Amino acid sequence: MSTPLRGIPAQRRQTYAFLRxxxxxxxxxxxxxxxxxxxxRDREAATExxxxxxxVVKAAADAIAANGDARTVLRDGLRPRLATVEDVHAKVxxxxxxxxxxxxxxxxxxxAQGLGxxxxxxxxxxxxxxxxxxxxxxxxxxxxxxxxLPLVRLLYKAVLRDPRRRARLQGTFSVTSVGHEPVRxxxxxxxxxxxxxxxxxxxxxxVRDGEVVVRPVLTLSLTFxxxxxxxxxxxxxxxxVKHGLENWK
Numbered sequence: 001m002s003t004p005l006r007g008i009p010a011q012r013r014q015t016y017a018f019l020r021x022x023x024x025x026x027x028x029x030x031x032x033x034x035x036x037x038x039x040x041r042d043r044e045a046a047t048e049x050x051x052x053x054x055x056v057v058k059a060a061a062d063a064i065a066a067n068g069d070a071r072t073v074l075r076d077g078l079r080p081r082l083a084t085v086e087d088v089h090a091k092v093x094x095x096x097x098x099x100x101x102x103x104x105x106x107x108x109x110x111x112a113q114g115l116g117x118x119x120x121x122x123x124x125x126x127x128x129x130x131x132x133x134x135x136x137x138x139x140x141x142x143x144x145x146x147x148x149l150p151l152v153r154l155l156y157k158a159v160l161r162d163p164r165r166r167a168r169l170q171g172t173f174s175v176t177s178v179g180h181e182p183v184r185x186x187x188x189x190x191x192x193x194x195x196x197x198x199x200x201x202x203x204x205x206x207v208r209d210g211e212v213v214v215r216p217v218l219t220l221s222l223t224f225x226x227x228x229x230x231x232x233x234x235x236x237x238x239x240x241v242k243h244g245l246e247n248w249k
Contacts (some may be wrong), residue, residue: 002030007102010081010101011101011146011160012103013144013145013152014119015104018170018191019189020153020158020229022190022191024076025225025227027187027223027224028223028226030221030222030223030234030235031222032219032238032239033219034219034220034242034245034246035206035214035216035217035246036201036217038245038249039055042055042248044195046118048118049121051124052177052198053088053124053198054120054192055248056175058115058116058117058120059244060111061090061113062244064097064113064172064173067237070193070194071086071088071158071172072084072193072229073085073192073193073228074193075163075166076223077161078244080227081183082228083163083245084145085167087111087172087189088111088172088173089167089168090109091109091174092106092107092124092127092176093105093174093232094106096131096132098132098145105132105141106174108169108171109123109124112247138154141240144156164246169190170191170192171197172194173192173194173196174188174192175197176196177198178182178193178199178200179200180200182200183199183200185197185233186198187223188198188221194222195223196220196223197222198218201218202215202217220238220242222234
């Protein structure tokens with residue numbers, strides 16, 4: 001008996017189109033362990049709950065905003081072109097269930113470099129609370145899901161051909177987290193220049209001032225497009241984000 005075939009669920013059509021595009025990216029991955037003691041202290045002192053994702057969005061946005069080379073976006077094709085964007089937009093991935101189908105939806109934190117971590121958290125909370133309603137923050141994605149898959153792919157390619165539009169809609173960088181599960185790291189697929197992945201926090205023995213102590217540590221990954229930037233810049237960027245998180249004030 002043959003196995004019955006079915007089409008890509010409508011709720012995952014935008015993911016399928018994204019991954020077709022992301023396959024063209026030359027992914028390289030870096031990993032760094034981040035001591036989140038300072039973040040835990042800040043979370044305990046805050047009047048509003050703040051997720052670790054929001055801290056990573058803020059630290060990454062500030063580091064990218066400070067470096068023009070890090071704000072480079074590629075327009076691929078027969079004549080590849082590079083553009084330097086001014087604003088730093090963050091693409092954050094959310095696990096959602098839409099009409100009974102589990103899927104990933106992306107939300108944008110626009111001009112994240114100009115926001116405080118509390119403001120970033122409020123944007124993220126708006127996306128978390130939304131059930132993919134027609135007029136909510138995922139309205140654009142929901143409209144896309146109603147189209148036939150071939151048309152979704154064509155629209156995706158056409159709309160994101162302009163590198164500045166790509167940076168605005170897909171993010172200058174992306175952030176995805178698996179920290180809610182006992183998973184050490186995630187190496188994300190990206191359609192832009194940068195993508196950060198957040199793993200779970202574990203109590204880990206580390207050396208501080210010549211002594212072994214236990215600290216809460218998460219693994220932060222950075223995926224970058226090697227067509228656009230080289231490993232030295234990527235390592236510097238990841239180092240800056242790690243330093244910003246570990247010395248949070």
